Amino acid sequence: MNMPTTYADVVRAIESAGLVDRVIALHSSLKSFGHLEGGAETVVRAFLDTGCTLVVPTFTYGCQVSPPPGWTLAQNGDEGRHPFDMEHVTGFDSASPMIERSMGAVPAYILSLRARVRGDHPLNSFAAIGPQAAEIIAAQGMLNVYGPYKKMITRSDAYVLLIGVGLTRTTPIHFGEEQSGRRLFRRWAKQADGKVMEVEVGSCSDGFNHFDPVVNGIEKTIQVGDSQWRIFPFKPFIDTIAAVINQTPTITHCDDPDCIRCRDMVLGGPLLSARNNS
Ligand SMILES: [Zn+2]
Secondary structure (H helix, E strand, C coil): CCCCECHHHHHHHHHHCCCCCCEEEEEECHHHHCCECCHHHHHHHHHHHCCCEEEEECCCHHHEECCCCCCCCCCCCCCCCCCCCCCCCCCECCCCCCCCHHHCHHHHHHHCCCCCEECCCCCCCEEEECCCHHHHHCCCECCECCHHHHHHCCCCCEEEEEECCCHHHCCHHHHHHHHCCCCCEEEEEEECCCCEEEEEECCCCCCHHHHHHHHHHHCEEEEECCEEEEEEEHHHHHHHHHHHHHHCHHHHCCCCCCCHHHHHHHCCCCCHHHCCCC
16 A cells, blocks of 8 residues: 655645646546555645645526526537425535535635635636635626636636546636637526526536546646546647547547537537517
8 A cells, every 4th residue: 555645745746746836727536546644634734835726616406496487508519407395406506615516625624714705606606725715716608608717817827736636627618618618608607696697608518538638738647646636738738638639529529429508518518589578
């Protein structure tokens, strides 16, 4: 069995990877470390102590509700089916620690910290902590789900960091889809005050491993304990993804030939100009 990974190991890794003081879109699996002393707290503290800002997805799919009667949108990745409960859905509260379990331990830990900042998007909120957190998160809107990434792409100090996870967990690739000219799917969701609203959401990410060879040239990898870290400069990463989607739109399609979300996204996303309610 390998030695446990410690706080000092993580700090050393951040320094050797050139990530000190950076703004980082972080996607992580703590299990990848084998034994990590102190768990999520160790990782988050190491990044904060080295001046970093962490930006993580803190999604809450359970706040989704059905759209208003008669609302439809073609090519919206849903075939017009919205089997959601209106009455019993808990509304989204950005001050609460509510989060999908699948988001992992680090986003859940960040939500427990007083200094964190969280967007008020009821399905796909992002949270951040660190010196740039407020500015990055303020850019998120109901119909601007990837506003935080739009801030990050203007910064040369922004990075994507994957700790022990692959590209199927890399939310910024959905932003790459948007940058390629695709329109994002629309859903409806409930806020804590009971208000129901239309929001943008990401699509299926099960096929995103197809980008592995594409981003190889801008990727740096390091080994931290048992964990492999993959590091990409943010803007080149998004630009590369968007360019490849334009060349080969089907690259984002997952292995399920019947995936409705992948089908509609490959076609360019919802037909907003043809919508019946505007
Ligand atoms: Zn799919």
